[in-house]
Amino acid sequence: MNKARSNLLNSFAAHAVLITYTLIALFPVFVILINSFKTRKAIFREPLSLPNADSFSLIGYETVLKQGDFFLYFQNSLIVTVVSLFLVLLFGAMAAFALSEYRFKGNTLMGLYLALGIMIPIRIGTVAILDLMVQTGLVNTLWALILVYTAQGLPLAVFILSEFMRQVSDDLKNAGRIDGLSEYTIFFRLVLPLVRPAMATVAVFNMIPIWNDLWFPLILAPAEETKTLTLGSQVFIGQFVTDWNAVLSALSLAILPVMALYVIFSRQLIRGITSGAVK
Amino acid sequence: MTALSLKNICKSFGAVSVLKNIDLTVEEGEFVVFVGPSGCGKSTLLRVIAGLEDATSGSIEIAGSLVNDIPPARRGIAMVFQSYALYPHLTVHDNMALALKQEKQPKTEIAERVDEASRILSLGDYLQRRPSELSGGQRQRVAIGRAIVREPKLFLFDEPLSNLDAALRMNTRIEIAKLHRTLKASMIYVTHDQTEAMTLASKIVVLRDGRVEQVGAPMELYNNPANRFVAGFLGSPAMNFFPAEMVGGRKGTVAGVRPEHLRISQTGRLAGTVVHVEKLGGDTNVLVDIGTEDNLTLRLFGQYDIEAEAKIALDFDDNHAFAFDQNGKRI
Numbered sequence: 001m002n003k004a005r006s007n008l009l010n011s012f013a014a015h016a017v018l019i020t021y022t023l024i025a026l027f028p029v030f031v032i033l034i035n036s037f038k039t040r041k042a043i044f045r046e047p048l049s050l051p052n053a054d055s056f057s058l059i060g061y062e063t064v065l066k067q068g069d070f071f072l073y074f075q076n077s078l079i080v081t082v083v084s085l086f087l088v089l090l091f092g093a094m095a096a097f098a099l100s101e102y103r104f105k106g107n108t109l110m111g112l113y114l115a116l117g118i119m120i121p122i123r124i125g126t127v128a129i130l131d132l133m134v135q136t137g138l139v140n141t142l143w144a145l146i147l148v149y150t151a152q153g154l155p156l157a158v159f160i161l162s163e164f165m166r167q168v169s170d171d172l173k174n175a176g177r178i179d180g181l182s183e184y185t186i187f188f189r190l191v192l193p194l195v196r197p198a199m200a201t202v203a204v205f206n207m208i209p210i211w212n213d214l215w216f217p218l219i220l221a222p223a224e225e226t227k228t229l230t231l232g233s234q235v236f237i238g239q240f241v242t243d244w245n246a247v248l249s250a251l252s253l254a255i256l257p258v259m260a261l262y263v264i265f266s267r268q269l270i271r272g273i274t275s276g277a278v279k
Numbered sequence: 280m281t282a283l284s285l286k287n288i289c290k291s292f293g294a295v296s297v298l299k300n301i302d303l304t305v306e307e308g309e310f311v312v313f314v315g316p317s318g319c320g321k322s323t324l325l326r327v328i329a330g331l332e333d334a335t336s337g338s339i340e341i342a343g344s345l346v347n348d349i350p351p352a353r354r355g356i357a358m359v360f361q362s363y364a365l366y367p368h369l370t371v372h373d374n375m376a377l378a379l380k381q382e383k384q385p386k387t388e389i390a391e392r393v394d395e396a397s398r399i400l401s402l403g404d405y406l407q408r409r410p411s412e413l414s415g416g417q418r419q420r421v422a423i424g425r426a427i428v429r430e431p432k433l434f435l436f437d438e439p440l441s442n443l444d445a446a447l448r449m450n451t452r453i454e455i456a457k458l459h460r461t462l463k464a465s466m467i468y469v470t471h472d473q474t475e476a477m478t479l480a481s482k483i484v485v486l487r488d489g490r491v492e493q494v495g496a497p498m499e500l501y502n503n504p505a506n507r508f509v510a511g512f513l514g515s516p517a518m519n520f521f522p523a524e525m526v527g528g529r530k531g532t533v534a535g536v537r538p539e540h541l542r543i544s545q546t547g548r549l550a551g552t553v554v555h556v557e558k559l560g561g562d563t564n565v566l567v568d569i570g571t572e573d574n575l576t577l578r579l580f581g582q583y584d585i586e587a588e589a590k591i592a593l594d595f596d597d598n599h600a601f602a603f604d605q606n607g608k609r610i
Contacts, residue, residue, distance in 0.1 A: 171364035171437075174331050179425075180352030180381035193368060 036248035060245030073232035084149035092157025117155030164198035282465035288337035315486035357426035365410040507607035538578035547592030
């Protein structure tokens with residue numbers, strides 16, 4: 001920040017608030033991480049102490065990797081999340097482009113209809129969705145989850161993206177039309193790169209709920225070969241006995257991919273809109 | 280040959296009618312400027328010609344063929360936009376080459392045309408740069424280059440100078456005029472700036488509220504405006520209007536005199552008080568309150584010491600005055 005405009009007290013206060021918030025937000029994650037490296041006894045004796053020579057143990061990770069098909073769960077979660085995100089972004093952006101770019105009868109109505117899903121939680125329709133999946137034979141397939149998550153993510157994606165698409169210069173799209181680019185090329189090559197920050201926002205908003213969801217995997221795809229990570233971790237939580245080492249280790253491992261995806265998208269978030277197109 | 284012919288073009292957005300019965304022809308090699316206040320429909324008309332908007336009714340012919348149902352890319356036109364609209368992900372060279380690649384022109388032909396355009400616009404040093412690495416004036420030259428390489432039957436310019444600063448605007452204006460002389464191409468140019476219209480046009484089309492008010496050569500419009508709107512729109516400072524009664528004219532009519540045709544005269548017919556004096560060095564503009572709604576502007580060539588609040592009387596030669604009826608029509 002510029003020296004002339006900064007004030008020592010203000011910036012100290014701002015940093016104090018932010019650091020406090022960061023500590024509070026990271027504390028549970030920190031506790032999970034340190035305890036995942038401790039013996040069961042040590043977890044209960046001193047949950048807040050760091051693992052030392054006595055209490056250090058990888059038993060949790062061993063259990064997780066041995067018991068159940070952890071890598072398969074991992075893979076399932078990743079496939080469901082990535083494919084759903086891809087479909088949400090693709091169809092959401094296409095719908096948003098059509099709504100913001102073309103004048104047609106019922107344009108506003110269609111926009112409202114597509115945004116309706118923001119207000120109505122998709123879980124209300126669980127029974128109907130299950131029924132539908134049973135009848136189409138999609139139960140216990142990853143497609144069941146992908147389709148549901150895509151439907152769940154689309155309303156917000158359309159809503160956010162159409163706002164951003166409206167801001168993309170008309171001149172640029174028209175220049176493309178005059179140069180003979182097809183509407184698809186205009187959409188993919190000219191418009192999408194300019195709304196990349198908005199796409200990243202939508203991706204981050206959608207990614208975390210999908211990755212962490214327990215509801216739909218439990219109902220639509222509880223079979224061993226389609227279990228997601230969140231569902232798979234539940235085997236360690238029993239009604240009477242809970243294998244805390246395994247639960248904490250599984251949770252620690254589950255954080256990693258979300259973090260990786262978040263880093264990828266947040267870089268896009270931060271990177272400004274490609275300048276130089278207009279003005 | 281006729282480069283463009285518009286017959287009875289109407290355009291409406293829902294209930295709002297933006298263009299009303301526009302008839303217009305542009306001859307080959309002509310530089311036609313559409314001028315008018317904002318919202319007069321000049322940009323919409325350009326978009327209709329380009330094919331970016333469909334006309335509600337009427338026919339559009341470019342170089343003799345009906346293009347109503349032909350997409351913009353195949354109308355034989357090229358367009359330069361106000362905001363440049365360069366493709367941000369392509370280099371200057373690729374920006375210019377894109378349209379030709381889309382037309383599936385042979386590589387040698389593309390290279391030749393891009394070289395030629397970059398020579399005309401002296402863009403040779405920038406060919407490998409991205410638009411974001413160029414200044415405003417350079418970007419506008421690239422946008423013009425992108426139009427030139429297509430060798431269109433008709434160039435369309437949509438307020439291309441509005442985003443440039445004053446000095447650059449004048450330079451680019453001269454470059455566009457030079458370009459028109461070099462290429463001898465038909466061009467249509469939209470602007471709200473009457474200076475650009477006067478200096479560039481071989482033919483000016485003055486538009487207001489979606490109608491053509493008058494068409495003609497710049498000096499013809501300046502010297503012989505068809506109505507009060509055209510008279511007031513062209514010329515800077517704008518023409519003075521006052522009730523004709525004040526100078527012995529017919530009641531209800533309006534007299535119009537250009538600022539440079541007014542002169543100070545002790546026995547002048549228009550007596551008033553000086554409100555403000557603008558000294559520009561080369562000339563001096565004097566605003567005079569003669570009791571009408573708008574102040575009169577008097578343009579004197581050279582430097583004068585006139586104080587505000589001074590009493591002053593103005594006169595003019597009757598053959599320099601215009602008369603307009605109540606509806607603004609010239610009498």
